Amino acid sequence: MAGPYGKTAGPAINVEDHLAMSGAARFGAARRIALVALVLTPGTALAADAAAGKAAFAKCQVCHAVDAQGRQTLGPNLHGLFGRKAGNLAGFKYSDAMKNSGITWDAETLARFLRDPKLAIPGNRMAVPGEKSAADVANLIAYLVEATR
Numbered sequence: 800m801a802g803p804y805g806k807t808a809g810p811a812i813n814v815e816d817h818l819a820m821s822g823a824a825r826f827g828a829a830r831r832i833a834l835v836a837l838v839l840t841p842g843t844a845l846a847a848d849a850a851a852g853k854a855a856f857a858k859c860q861v862c863h864a865v866d867a868q869g870r871q872t873l874g875p876n877l878h879g880l881f882g883r884k885a886g887n888l889a890g891f892k893y894s895d896a897m898k899n900s901g902i903t904w905d906a907e908t909l910a911r912f913l914r915d916p917k918l919a920i921p922g923n924r925m926a927v928p929g930e931k932s933a934a935d936v937a938n939l940i941a942y943l944v945e946a947t948r
């Protein structure tokens with residue numbers, strides 16, 4: 800089944816994820832540090848690109864609003880996302896997996912979730928494949944930091 804991302808989502812992707820995990824664990828710490836640096840130091844040569852992130856968010860906007868009015872669409876409104884506990888917005892019916900994830904959203908937890916939603920929170924209902932590159936994730940987060948304030 801081809802999703803809105805034009806990519807086939809299925810069991811084969813899971814297998815790849817698991818095969819890639821040992822590598823991900825090895826590089827995880829370095830990547831986390833790099834990502835946080837990308838997000839927290841705008842204006843440097845490595846700065847994440849919020850404009851590119853805004854463009855990338857077009858595909859998220861099908862399901863998510865970011866406005867302060869708290870408008871809900873297919874997914875929870877993302878206003879005030881940073882520092883918020885996952886699955887905690889009143890009036891949105893989350894999966895138990897999201898509600899019980901114990902996650903608080905910050906650059907690090909978002910990066911992990913957006914890179915691979917299924918792997919980060921098994922059983923959650925956000926049915927999208929992860930972002931292909933760490934740069935795409937960093938750009939999205941740079942945009943979200945501004946847009947969800």
Ligand code: HEC
Pocket residue numbers: 856858859860861862863873874875876877880884885886887888892893894895896897898904913922923924925926927939
């Ligand atoms: C097809 C609809 C859909 C798309 C597209 C989508 N999401 Fe979601 N998203 C959801 C749903 C539904 C949930 C709630 C999942 C649950 O309860 O398990 C969610 C949850 C979230 C959460 C957690 C919010 C909270 O209140 O804890 C974040 C953050 C998020 N999405 C970001 C994104 C971003 C960024 C994108 C684009 C890369 C995206 N989503 C694309 C439907 C979608």
